[in-house]
Amino acid sequence: MLGPGNEIAATEALQTWPDKLQVGGGICETNASKWIERGAAKVIVTSYLFPSGNFSQQRLEALATQVGRDRVVVDLSCRRRSEGGWVVAMDRWQRLTDMVVDEQTLKKLAGFCSEFLVHAADVEGLCGGIDRELVECLGKWSPLPATYAGGASSVDDLDLVNRLSRGRVDLTIGSALDIFGGSMVRFDDCVAWNRRVEPAAEHT
Structure with missing residues (x-):
């Protein structure tokens, strides 16, 4: 999910094929569980792990x-x-x-x-x-x-x-x-x- 306005489309995709797709883009400790609950098999994390680089x-x-x-x-x-x-x-x-x-x-x-x-x-x-x-x-x-x-x-x-x-x-x-x-x-x-x-x- 690079950029704004992607959450609805991502949620629809996850609900269409639950527990099969991975989701990434803005994943952090506060929202990861939400995406699992919405049907993501896994969450992909990058920037959150590197505060200040x-x-x-x-x-x-x-x-x-x-x-x-x-x-x-x-x-x-x-x-x-x-x-x-x-x-x-x-x-x-x-x-x-x-x-x-x-x-x-x-x-x-x-x-x-x-x-x-x-x-x-x-x-x-x-x-x-x-x-x-x-x-x-x-x-x-x-x-x-x-x-x-x-x-x-x-x-x-x-x-x-x-x-x-x-x-x-x-x-x-x-x-x-x-x-x-x-x-x-x-x-x-x-x-x-x-x-x-x-x-x-x-x-x-």
Whole structure:
């Protein structure tokens, strides 16, 4: 829910498919339970965890206590650092925080959430290819299910992310997808890919 006027639409979506969708945007300790009650399977939290740009362990623990860690997704959307690696960015990815995205960070957060969402902000919305290094690192580092977003431009990127992460990271496709006005990826092809891959994964 980026910007005003989204709560009605978000509520309608959650009520249409209860306990299946995740909701994010302005999530905090005071409203998280409300969204779970409205039908959200999980709440996605970012900026609330970084008051003044510094990570607050206390806020994360309070949120996990309120709705249960199984209902919390921590968004670690990030930008590359000039010296290498990535740092979490907030406020529409314009403001860098004090949190580095690495194995130690993911392990530290894992006790208070059930999933990670990681936008590669440097390539987000450009449809120019994924951040391969970040995907590969997430596959090695994350002790929890992780979803990567940023730069996908082809249904083949589903195979690429699956291969680079050794099947441990999912891919979300935005700007390139036809149902969002894109012309590079067909939603039906993504559905077909998932139907083909999921049965195989169940037997590995």
